[in-house]
Amino acid sequence: MIHHVSIGTNDIARARAFYDPLMALLGFRSLSNHAASCDYGIAEIQFSVETPVDGRPASAGNGVHICFQALDRSMVREFHRLALAHGGTDAGEPGIRAQYDAHYYGAFALDPDGNKIEAVTFAAE
Template sequence: MIDHISVGTNDIGRARTFYDAVLGGLGLRVLSSSERSADYGVSSILFSIETPHDGKPATSGNGTHIAFSAGGRAMVDGFYRTALAHGGTDAGPPGLRPEYDAHYYGAFVFDPDGNKIEVVTRSSK
């Protein structure tokens, strides 16, 4: 079982602007932050952004993505719009992905550092 996930950033301020907006729409909030990191969750940390501890530039993984669960299709649509409005770029607009599941409805974006983020619901609403 996964406890939490972290992705790297080269600009914590820019990343906070993006993730505060998109994760807030999913019900996650900042639980702690510093000039090097920010941790999001509900009652415990689920997701973090941070500058690399080794001092080298953060890079995104080709073929890697993180998927957040949404409560419905409207939440997926809202995430996508919010992500694009806050510095994200399109990696696959909201829509059904029947190759995964008949009710799989998701959207994909790249965050400002190039990390691929997905939001998905399996709800028919």
């Protein structure tokens, strides 16, 4: 069981501006306002964006992505739209990914630091 996931950023203010609306859409709230991290969850931290503790620059992992559960396809589309509106880059428009499952509806984006994120639902439209 995964307790939480953290990804790196080189600019907390930029990361907060990017992730605040996305996490709110998914039902997460900001749980802290630290200078070195943005922490989101419901009651406990489940996802955070932080500056690396080793002091070296953050970099995105090739082949790594974080996928968030969306309630329905409209939420997946809104997740993608918000990501692009807040400085993200398209990494896969909303749509069916039949190679995974006939009902797998997802969208991908890169955050401003290059971290790959996704929203997915299996709910029919």
